[in-house]
Amino acid sequence: MINASQFIRFFRKKLVLGLIFSASLIYCVTTVLRDSPGVGQGADGSEMGSISLPANSFRWTTNTTSLTCRNSLQGPQWVADDRGYVCNRTLLLSSGCCDADQGLERYPCDSCADGCCSSYEFCISCCLRPQQRPTLERVLGRLGRSPKSLKLYALVQTQFDLCLTKCRTSSQSVRNENTYIDPVKKHCFGENS
């Protein structure tokens, strides 16, 4: 019993309480600093600074002038340009634009359902639809949870960039690593993945 009362008295000393306080303060500050993403060192340890999304220079506008276009480049047969047209490579003009005079539909969503498409190119054109903006804003808003995605979308400047990147298959598209969650509709711009 004597020991217990001594113990209590020991704890009442201001010095001891102060020590406890400062120790926990230091611990708290250091752990919070280390874990907090977007401040100082990124959570992934890379030299990425804090990122505000969408990027400062982000523009929701899509290409309206039809002089030159950027396009999706990669596809075996289809190409999506930044105006929202999808065409066969044979209809691709030297400007990089799809030949819209050939009666192409703008912003086609063929093969898409619930924000996921089976074709990368149609995913892009569907994602470029102006009415997708609220969806895409929600998608961008959720990125903060994943530092790896942050890294990717930090470089995005236009809606076309965003759609190019979002429609690619990613870590969110696979199950058990070596299989797609949905082998058909694997290109998604929506929130599903």
Place this chain on the structure above:
Amino acid sequence: MISAFVWSSCLVLLQLTQAEVRVTFTTTTIPDEYLVHFKHYLLPVTRQRYIQAGLRDKYEVLPRSKFRDIASDFEVIRYNGDLARLRDHPEVKYVNHHKSVRRLFSVINSTESDASNEPDVHKVKLKNEKKSAPTKKKRKQSSKSYHSPEVFMGLVGEAHKTRKLLRVINTKQVTQVLQADTLWELGVRGKGVRVAVFDTGLAKSHPHFKQIYERTDWTNEKTTEDGLGHGTFVAGVIASSHPDCMGFAPEAELHVFRVFTNNQVSYTSWFLDAFNYAILKKMNVLNLSIGGPDFMDKPFVDKVWELTANGIIMISAIGNDGPLYGTLNNPADQMDVIGVGGINFENEIAKFSSRGMTTWELPSGYGRLKPDLVTYGSTVYGSAINGGCRSLSGTSVASPVVAGAVTLLLSGVLDLFSLVNPASMKQALLSSARRLSGPNMFEQGWGKLNLIEAYQALRAYTPQATVSPSYIDFTECPYMWPYCTQPLYHTGLPTIVNVTVLNGMGVSGRFVEPPQWKPYLLQNGHVLNISMSHSEVIWPWSGYLALHIVVNERGAQFEGVAQGFVSITVESPPEKGSDKPRTSVVELPIKVRVIPTPPRHKRILWDQFHNLRYPPGYFPRDNLKMKNDPLDWHGDHVHTNFKELYTHLRNTGYYVEVLGEPYTCFDAKNYAVLLIVDPEEEFFQEEILMIKNAVRDEQLNIVLFADWYNSTVMQKVRFYDENTRQWWLPDTGGSNVPALNELLALWNITLGDGVFEGDFKLGKHDMNYASGTEISSHPKEMLTISKKLNDQGLEIIEGEGANTTPKKTQDAVIAGILQTKVDDRKAGRLAVYGDSNCLDSAHLKRECFWLLNAFLQWSTTGQAPPIFNRKDVRPKENEIATRSSAQRMKGNNLHKYSKVIGAAGQHPPTECRILNFSEPVVVNSSAPSEVYKPQKLLSIDLNLLPPPVKIIQRLDDDQLLPNGDVLVKQDSVHDRALGESGLSIPSAWLWFLVKYGSALLVFYLLLRVFVRRIIPRLLFLGQRTRQVTVA
């Protein structure tokens, strides 16, 4: 120095296994000859200058012809005078008398007495590996470094199927050997090229690197530092600027992607995100010294296609699983990737380098030519993790050598940037590669990287399509192995050549018209029929063209060489600024040796259709003792892991054909023997019926090498797969014994579910039974052999503890031969052996090709091999009856991977292939005498020195990129990262102080209250209760 030299020489040569070599040497000092040893590795010119500075009088440098142009740390001089000044030179370490050394090797038995008391005698235990003479060894790594364990050596760990860092096994300035300095002198040093290194990371301020542009981490370890040394080394080979271990492109923009952890783990999902980032950042070159056997990892393979489709030149290591065939790693085995194999500085294929055709196309097709090319990958000097240089080996090293060379080449053709893409770069590298004289095409690809000629090829490049291999010559050995090992004949199954089309004109292309077969009339081309199939779309940058070659009726009696060529036209959509599509016509010369159809008793049919492998399913290895390599992943083809068997059969005079279709698709009249080795696939009912008829009516003989199957053992060998994060249960045993039993039921033979193992003697041959089955019941007239073997199944089922108890042995019938009869008329013969391990080059313990020969002899002549002696090998009847036959494991996933059964039962039988032969367009002229044209792309004289090139700065960075458009300027990202992290910290501190400071204040107050009020009360309560109890 000298003793170090000799000591390392002791490791030299010899391919002995368990003998010791005594090396004695005597040394004599040579008058007036000195060894000047410098502190650094210096070029000859510099060495001369230093020596000149130290010596007043005339001296003579003794020539060392082999190292004339190579940096060295010593020089041998003949000089008669005072050496004091030279010794004082700041760059000179020491000057010694030159000694002549005489070495005497003598191989002795290990029982001989130790000779340690004799002076100047070293005893060296020889390795089971061939080590070539160290021509110039650096002191630090004499014999020691050879043994020093590398952290990443034992990478294999649990499974071969994980994607792994291609280990770097444990020297030389590779840049000098490849003459990179010629380009450096032109001012080409890698500037303006973005190169991505996907590896284990890199230290932020490693002294060897001028500009590490960015480091990103894609693992779960929250660091970008390299904990293994693999990433540092690979990055060093590409971009180091340290004079002792120069990289190829020291001024390239280095982007480090950390995708492999210190625990050697990596996941497909990490790669997907990292690859996306690389596309977004518009990398030009990407090195991946990582690989795995899972080419069916669809998300990964798709992503690699996407990557190259975006114009990123991807270079990957072919794997370190040699010298076994069928060991190519993904993604290096992809058409759009440059797959690199390794050679040593003696221009021999490194033993570790993976080789053999690709196995994606099996069983119905045939593999593609890989690796694409080879380069130095053995004892190469590169950056070490601690800031120094070190020597390492592995295809992990060879890959960055090519990646560094590609980076350097790109920076030398910035003015031609729009022409450079993954295909044109590959075309330039392949067309300029120097072929090595010994190895075949599935070992060396197009040959050895030649940097300077690749540069010239690239400068002279015009967009075009090419094919790999660029010609097919069945008469050229050994390069055209295996095509050169067996001639074609009428009625033979088609010989398949899988040609890769590289299209430098655009990411997407197509065959304009069906490929045409153009036989030379004068060269008997008309005896050949060729059927061609090809990719619908040539994408990305590449496609396939498969030739099925057969000899038609006109060639039934023909003996000689038939020649012709296949002509293809490839078209790509117009390039930017043009309206016309581009086309390219490629001619593929074909030269085939034809013989009259050999007699039936010489013809063997290899069953490929029933061999299943990893990927996709878990088909366990046939030898259960090989725990660290549990998967059967080499393809089980006569040109992969059964290559030795194929060579043996060919040498014995048999003709081997490969059946990639069900048994219903071949004519039994043509073959003496159907050879079934280690089948995992089920059998169609139609196939069993066909075999029954063929054996009965056509006298077809069957030789079967089975393997183990026991469902309890299969449950035991399941494992947790780190890669897919799920438990893996085998889909069959070593082979599919229950399916085989359905076939063997035709003759009342049953294979059991026992798993046996052990050594024994068969005739005068030592044999090893490595996890095999037994014949559990058979008809009386079958001649059998039974042996006392360990019950390995029981050992595995009872677990580890059982190892201490004496092994349980049992009599097991391991082999049997049977003459089938129909109403006393002799029909086909059967030969069965319970283990296939002795034919398989993978994990081969003791080969039994002699047994196969005996079986073939029995099949073709009816002469029972002497080892089958009725008297002493007949097992007791009652014992056989007690054995159980193998039963299918419940809940196995074989139906997912089988071509025969599905979840709902058996499929209708696979349709037999119908070949549509291309209508021959006869060429009425003579074939060129030489089919092989080594420099297809080049149009300039290679002997000329490279033309001086004005290096064009990439001003309009974005437009010149082959990737097309661009999102962000590189620099801005880099700067922003620095700037923002600097800015954000003070405000963050303020925020934290406010937010967490207040929280802590509350916490402090609560603590005070707790300590002052609540604790005493609690203690008081405790006191009172105690008092009560006392009372």
